[in-house]
Amino acid sequence: MPQIVHTTVYTLDELSQAAREHARSWYREQGIHDEWYDYIYEDFQTICRIVGIDLDTSPVRLYGGGTREKPHIWFSGFSSQGDGACYEGRYSHARGAAGAIRAHAPQDAELHRIVDLLQNVQRRNFWQVHSTFRQTGRYSHAYNMKIDVERDSPTWQPPTEGAEDTVVEALRDLAHWLYRQLRDAYEAETSDCAVDEALAVNEFTFTKDGKRFG
Numbered sequence: 156m157p158q159i160v161h162t163t164v165y166t167l168d169e170l171s172q173a174a175r176e177h178a179r180s181w182y183r184e185q186g187i188h189d190e191w192y193d194y195i196y197e198d199f200q201t202i203c204r205i206v207g208i209d210l211d212t213s214p215v216r217l218y219g220g221g222t223r224e225k226p227h228i229w230f231s232g233f234s235s236q237g238d239g240a241c242y243e244g245r246y247s248h249a250r251g252a253a254g255a256i257r258a259h260a261p262q263d264a265e266l267h268r269i270v271d272l273l274q275n276v277q278r279r280n281f282w283q284v285h286s287t288f289r290q291t292g293r294y295s296h297a298y299n300m301k302i303d304v305e306r307d308s309p310t311w312q313p314p315t316e317g318a319e320d321t322v323v324e325a326l327r328d329l330a331h332w333l334y335r336q337l338r339d340a341y342e343a344e345t346s347d348c349a350v351d352e353a354l355a356v357n358e359f360t361f362t363k364d365g366k367r368f369g
Contacts (some may be wrong), residue, residue, distance in 0.1 A: 164360035164368045167351060177365030179350045185367075191344050195336050196228055203242075205256050206270055206329070207249030210242060211289075229295035233338045239296030246286040246326065248277045265332055272325040279315045283307045285320050297330035318325035 167178055204208055212224035227243035249255075256270045257262075276286055288302040304319040306312060343349060360368045 161288075162362065162368065164362065166246075166358075167229060167354045170361060170363070170365055174361065174363065174365030178354065178367070181272055181345065181365070182191075182350050182354060182359075182369050183345050187344060192230075192337055193324070195333075195340055196226065199228065199333055199336075200226055200254070201259065203244070203264065205249065205252055205259060206273065207252060208242075208244050208246045208326075208329075210244040215260060227290070228333070229290065230334060230337050231295045232334070233341055233360050235294060237294045238331050239294065239298075240302045240335070240337060241290050241295050241297055242330060242333070243289045243300075245285065245287050246273075246322070246356060248282040265328070269325050269328050269332070276315075276318045276321050276325075280306055280318055281308075284314060284322060286326065288326060297327040297334075300327060300330060302326055 165174075167175055170178060200210060211227040213227065214222040215225040216222055228240070229242070230238075233240040253267075254269050254275050256266050260266050283306045285307055286302060286304045286305065288300050290299055291301045292299045302323045304314060304322045306314040306318075316356035362368055
């Protein structure tokens with residue numbers, strides 16, 4: 156025979172401190188949606204176009220039918236030793252990249268440095284350097300990117316001394332930069348202040364010990 160059970164529920168601000176932490180932990184594990192990093196991916200794709208990187212993509216089926224192209228960007232985070240970010244694609248000289256990146260991100264000295272490194276290599280090699288890179292191994296990390304660097308010289312000249320190492324360093328530094336953007340955004344998204352606001356806006360309720368109700 157059906158029974159009616161009465162349960163007293165609480166909003167976050169009605170819970171004890173320990174119960175609030177329990178409620179916040181639930182939201183961090185279950186309530187954060189994948190799209191929290193979409194805007195970072197979009198900005199990274201713009202930066203790649205400025206730098207001269209053509210990211211690889213794969214078609215992804217949409218719920219309503221059709222497909223969209225998903226860029227080959229991966230990350231893991233944010234508390235394990237192997238955490239990081241990586242990407243796949245091709246790099247070649249992009250004219251005006253140094254000025255364009257400063258217009259896009261005027262305060263980001265690290266992006267300026269990375270683009271300047273690549274532009275200096277291109278200048279010494281008559282704008283002929285290009286690179287391909289792909290993820291290898293199990294981890295999404297800059298050092299799991301296999302990066303090949305070549306020079307497209309009509310007279311078969313090799314890259315100048317140190318050019319290959321500089322391009323590899325710059326492309327990996329860009330992966331490190333991406334990871335820091337993701338980490339900082341995640342920390343902001345999961346801060347106590349942000350979580351408390353999300354719980355209040357969504358009118359979530361909890362039992363006395365902070366377990367999600369309903």
